[in-house]
Each structure stands twice: as structure tokens, then as C-alpha cells.
Amino acid sequence: MYDLVVVGAGPAGGATAIVARRLGLKVLVIDRFKPPREKPCGGGLTPRTWKMLDRMGIEYYWYGECKEVRVKVADIRYTHRGEPIRVTRRPEFDKALLEQSGAEFVVDKVLGVEGNKVVGERGIYEGSIIVGADGANSAVAKSLGEPPPGPKTHAIAFMSIAEGDLGDMCLIDFDFAHEETGGVGYAWAFTLGDKGVDVGIGVGWGPWRDLKEALAKWAESLGLKIGPVMGHPLSLGSLRTLGRRNVLLAGEAAGFVDASTGEGIYYAIATGALAAQAAYVALKVRGNPGEATAVYKELARPYVEEIKRSRMISRLLGAFGYNKRFARLVGPSLVRLYKMLTSGEATYSPLLIKPKMLR
Ligand SMILES: Cc1cc2nc3c(=O)[nH]c(=O)nc-3n(C[C@H](O)[C@H](O)[C@H](O)COP(=O)(O)OP(=O)(O)OC[C@H]3O[C@@H](n4cnc5c(N)ncnc54)[C@H](O)[C@@H]3O)c2cc1C
Structure with missing residues (x-):
């Protein structure tokens, strides 16, 4: 016991x-x-x-450490520098x-x-x-x-570890997620230093297009080579x-x-x-x-x-x-x-x- x-x-x-x-x-x-x-x-x-x-x-x-976080929403870009987000596996x-x-x-x-x-x-x-x-x-x-x-309580998010280098920068793009899926959420790219980049997309549960395809497109738009894709619900x-x-x-x-x-x-x-x-x-x-x-x-x-x-x-x-x-x-x-x-x-x-x- x-x-x-x-x-x-x-x-x-x-x-x-x-x-x-x-x-x-x-x-x-x-x-x-x-x-x-x-x-x-x-x-x-x-x-x-x-x-x-x-x-x-x-x-x-x-x-990796995101010393600079670039956020894009409604066509407006914000850059935030300050205490870094540390990125783990x-x-x-x-x-x-x-x-x-x-x-x-x-x-x-x-x-x-x-x-x-x-x-x-x-x-x-x-x-x-x-x-x-x-x-x-x-x-x-x-x-x-x-x-x-379920759809009322959870979002769905997909991620992958991509090959490539973002330096000390991280990206959060609400517009990309909205345009690609019609849902509300964001796509991200978080640097893992020499271990690559954690890329992902998460949106509210709904009749969106294939999120895996959207994720591949997101990685490609950043010049990153995507790895295996994994998905999970998110409260x-x-x-x-x-x-x-x-x-x-x-x-x-x-x-x-x-x-x-x-x-x-x-x-x-x-x-x-x-x-x-x-x-x-x-x-x-x-x-x-x-x-x-x-x-x-x-x-x-x-x-x-x-x-x-x-x-x-x-x-x-x-x-x-x-x-x-x-x-x-x-x-x-x-x-x-x-x-x-x-x-x-x-x-x-x-x-x-x-x-x-x-x-
Ligand atoms: C794609 C994605 C990206 C995210 N990105 C971030 C981020 O960047 N930063 C952040 O802060 N949060 C992020 N989150 C949220 C974060 O991952 C979770 O909120 C966090 O992992 C919750 O931790 P937890 O310990 O409660 O549960 P979990 O991390 O889910 O751990 C649950 C554990 O329970 C085990 N388990 C489950 N069911 C059983 C069972 N029946 N029997 C035995 N074991 C079981 C699992 O194997 C797992 O090890 C993200 C979520 C997703 C889906």
C-alpha cells in the first residue's frame, strides 16, 4: 500500500x-x-x-532559447525581446x-x-x-x-521536430493557422538550437482541412525539413x-x-x-x-x-x-x-x- x-x-x-x-x-x-x-x-x-x-x-x-519572439496576427507583426522562452524536448x-x-x-x-x-x-x-x-x-x-x-472543450494540435536552424528566434503566426484551417489558433516554430526546430499548429476542433498538410506547408514556408508528425488534444x-x-x-x-x-x-x-x-x-x-x-x-x-x-x-x-x-x-x-x-x-x-x- x-x-x-x-x-x-x-x-x-x-x-x-x-x-x-x-x-x-x-x-x-x-x-x-x-x-x-x-x-x-x-x-x-x-x-x-x-x-x-x-x-x-x-x-x-x-x-534552445527564444530570445526574440515574432508574433503575427491580423497582418500585424510584433517582435518581443525579453526574458527568453526555453525550449525543451x-x-x-x-x-x-x-x-x-x-x-x-x-x-x-x-x-x-x-x-x-x-x-x-x-x-x-x-x-x-x-x-x-x-x-x-x-x-x-x-x-x-x-x-x-471533445470539440467544445479541446483544441487539436500537431507538431514535428524539423531539421533546420532558426537561430535564437521563435515564431507564432495566428494568420497562417487561420488562413490554412479556417479555425482559431496559431502555428509556431520554436528553436531547439542544434537539435532543430519544434514546429506545430493548433486550432479549435472543427471542420478544418488536414492539419498535417498545413503543418508541412508551415515548415516548408520557413525552409525547414519536417520530421514525423504527432497530434494530441489540448484543453x-x-x-x-x-x-x-x-x-x-x-x-x-x-x-x-x-x-x-x-x-x-x-x-x-x-x-x-x-x-x-x-x-x-x-x-x-x-x-x-x-x-x-x-x-x-x-x-x-x-x-x-x-x-x-x-x-x-x-x-x-x-x-x-x-x-x-x-x-x-x-x-x-x-x-x-x-x-x-x-x-x-x-x-x-x-x-x-x-x-x-x-x-
Ligand atoms: C502539440 C502541443 C503543443 C504544446 N506546446 C506547449 C508548449 O510549448 N508549452 C506548454 O507549456 N504547453 C504546451 N502544450 C500543453 C502541454 O503539452 C500539456 O498541457 C502538458 O503536457 C500537460 O502535462 P500533464 O503532465 O498534465 O499531462 P501529459 O504531459 O499529457 O502527461 C500525461 C502522462 O500520462 C500518461 N498516461 C495517459 N493515459 C494513461 C493511462 N491510461 N495509463 C497510464 N498512463 C497514462 C501519458 O503516457 C503521459 O506520460 C502543448 C500541447 C500540445 C498538444
Whole structure:
């Protein structure tokens, strides 16, 4: 019997395991794949993400630094220079987190959760507390009655590691994604230094043309030679439940992704760390694993509020973002806002009055 069974060895599961082990808990991590495994991702670690990792004393890999970010929307081009976005490869990044945790690890595909049992294809694993950190298609969330990814809650994103060199530059192009697919989203190219370029395209689920074709065209337009293409759903800031009694959801399993930027690694690490703390409090302080969800909800409240606000902003941008007059009017302020958000200097919170307060 473990204190904590963590399902998923992505950034949320890795952070949960690291913090829980530091707090002295007996931890088992289960993933369907043995690390290093691929996870379709841009690999962009915003400054707030790498600062958080540094402050938490978590070591990680990154290969390229976007010192200059060029954004194109509604035919307007913005260039942002400041603290760099570090670009990682998820196989190595996630493996490093799992290894640092020192947690026990097994490879198994989890089918669901029953009470304090995690049911896998190969075995049953018992934990006083269970953390579902198994991403967008979370089997643990499904056990808690949450729906799978769908058009209203998730976008689709495709990526590839391309051969070529972008120097220290990264590109984010909303117009390309819109013109090629008719959907709302963006194409990106993030430098991986001498390991090539992470290229991708992500848009809202809909009747768009083949995104793989669009991605190939995007890479070609940049003079890059595309590699194998991988796709994955991406939460549009659609929060699921945070848990029930002794079963918690962290990271994208709970829907923690900024809806307007697609940034998920920051929230995965933050909420994974909080889930571990909630588990510790419920188990070792309150002596009642069933209180874990209540503690976690309290700790994660600021992140829940942020995600809700990102969703409101994203809807606004989806409706008006491609309008040239709108883009000209608010574009420079938005670029400043995102610079502050992603560097950790600001949050969405002061920007919007809580809908509740208007009632
Ligand atoms: C194409 C794309 C590009 C993105 N780019 C960025 C970016 O540049 N920067 C950023 O911050 N975010 C980005 N995101 C979002 C980010 O990748 C996710 O939000 C983040 O990976 C979530 O971390 P997680 O640990 O919650 O889940 P995941 O990283 O999805 O990890 C879940 C883990 O659970 C395992 N698992 C799943 N189901 C089971 C099961 N049934 N049994 C056992 N194990 C299971 C998986 O194998 C995986 O290891 C991108 C997403 C996509 C799709």
C-alpha cells in the first residue's frame, strides 16, 4: 500500500512525485510508456515556468532559447525581446523529473480507479491517495465521471521536430493557422538550437482541412525539413473536477491549460506540486485521506481563477482577434500583457471583474 499512487509521468505527475517524496511520502508512479517517451508538445518553457523550476530546485533539460519572439496576427507583426522562452524536448524533460523524484515506477495502462485502487491492464495498485496526472485523455478523470476530450472543450494540435536552424528566434503566426484551417489558433516554430526546430499548429476542433498538410506547408514556408508528425488534444482551459475525496486530478487531466496561449507545462508543475502538498496534509496532518480533495481545492484556487479568466480572454480574442482594427487598437497592449503573464510579473486576475460580482 502506497501513500500516493500517481497516474502519469508527464510534468504534473513528475512534480507531484518530486514534492511528495520530499515530504516523505511513499510514492508509486504509473505510466503506460517507459520514459523517455514522446509527448506532442511545443516544448516552450515560458520564463515563469523555468523560474518556478529553478526556485523549486528541479533540474531540467532545454535545448534552445527564444530570445526574440515574432508574433503575427491580423497582418500585424510584433517582435518581443525579453526574458527568453526555453525550449525543451519532452522525452528528456519528463524523464528527468521522474528520475529526480526517486519514486517507484511501473509501466502499465491504467483503466480506472475504484476507491483506493488503481486498476491497470497488468495489475492493481493501492494508494491512500491517488493523483490522476494522466493528461487530456485521463482515465482517472473518466472514472470520476468526466467526459473525454471533445470539440467544445479541446483544441487539436500537431507538431514535428524539423531539421533546420532558426537561430535564437521563435515564431507564432495566428494568420497562417487561420488562413490554412479556417479555425482559431496559431502555428509556431520554436528553436531547439542544434537539435532543430519544434514546429506545430493548433486550432479549435472543427471542420478544418488536414492539419498535417498545413503543418508541412508551415515548415516548408520557413525552409525547414519536417520530421514525423504527432497530434494530441489540448484543453481549451476547460476545467474538470479537481477530484473526489482521496482521488485528485492535476495538470491537464483537470484541464489546467491557459486557453489563450495553450501553455500547460506551468500549470502541470504548479498543480502537481499542490496535489502532493494536499495529499501530505490530508494523510499526515488531518489523518484522513478523504480530505485530500478539499485541501487541494483550497490550495489550487488561484490557478482555477486564472484558467477561467484565460478562457474568457480566449473567447474574446477568438471573436475579434483577426479584425485588423481591433488588432491595431489592442495588439500592443496584449503583447505587453502576455510578456508580463509569461514572465510571472502579472496574472490575468486584476484584468477582469469576477462575473459573480456583477450579479
Ligand atoms: C502539440 C502541443 C503543443 C504544446 N506546446 C506547449 C508548449 O510549448 N508549452 C506548454 O507549456 N504547453 C504546451 N502544450 C500543453 C502541454 O503539452 C500539456 O498541457 C502538458 O503536457 C500537460 O502535462 P500533464 O503532465 O498534465 O499531462 P501529459 O504531459 O499529457 O502527461 C500525461 C502522462 O500520462 C500518461 N498516461 C495517459 N493515459 C494513461 C493511462 N491510461 N495509463 C497510464 N498512463 C497514462 C501519458 O503516457 C503521459 O506520460 C502543448 C500541447 C500540445 C498538444
